[in-house]
Amino acid sequence: MLKTKFKKVLSSALILAAGFAISTQEASAISFKSLFGKKKTEVIQLKGSDTILNVSQAVAENFMKQNKGARVAVTGGGSGTGIAAKLNKTVDIAMASRQMKSKEWAKSKEVGLDIQEITIGFDGITVVVNKDNPVKNLSKDQLRDIFMGKATNWKEFGGHDEKIIVLSRDSSSGTHAYFKEDVLRKGNSKGTEEYSGNALYLPSNEALKQEVKASKGAIAYIGMGYMDDTVKSVSVNGIAATPKNVANKTYPIARGVYWYTDKNLNGTVKELVEYMLSKDGQALVAKEGFVPVK
Secondary structure (H helix, E strand, O other): OHHHHHHHHHHHHHHHHHHHHHHHOOOOOOOOHHHHOOOOOOEEEEEEOOOOHHHHHHHHHHHHHHOOOOEEEEEOOOHHHHHHHHHOOOOOEEEEOOOOOHHHHHHHHHOOOOEEEEEEEEEEEEEEEOOOOOOOEEOHHHHHHHHOOOOOEHHHHOOOOOEOEEEEEOOOOHHHHHHHHHHHOOOOOOOOOOOOOOOEEEOOHHHHHHHHHHOOOEEEEEEHHHOOOOOEEEEEOOEOOOHHHHHOOOOOOEEEEEEEEEOOOOHHHHHHHHHHOOHHHHHHHHHOOOEOOO
């Protein structure tokens, strides 16, 4: 009887463990030994920017191949979500396509965190339109008018007599915040300009591309690393969004992309950061369409 009860308890424990792994989708595994109090494999958690999600995943995968005992989980959700998770002490690294705001730095001090900003690369925010749109170039002022809803028809810019459909990332996105401050507010962090009331907000670079591909009048902005031949890129102030033009600082809508970590790094997190900034890690940054920091 006792043996039978032990089997039932053990079976229930294993079912619970499996359910936990499936529900979080972030831990790679829970070992049988961990159920009985023995040390389990540490899982390094990264969360945040969808713009640098792919490159962070690529770096994590290669890091794990070279460090067989390491476990790294990488999830998106937007820069704001990642930074909030870091401030709540639920992740090791926040991924961001914008810099932390003053109120976020203040919050980090309040909760006893000593955070550092690590620039992992540079990105050019690429303006994209439908492939049938004949417009090839827009100035930053024209983009401002479009995304604020002041200009509403493509014929104003030499295009077809077609209504402009404004698409943007959602407010949790660092790219959303950067584009608003740099383009709509002309670099004024205290500006009040906002996106058009008719703008459609989408959760990812891929979702924006799919909508632009499907809608002839659509315009959006995406991270340079997500550009492909399903949409058409538009030059800004006569400069194309290319790694070369971001590197030489001629492309007008470019910014750094970041990892936010504790200053006092050790163990696997320290090794992962060092790998990201290494020759191999920076080669992956370039491969994913960003400009390396070194």
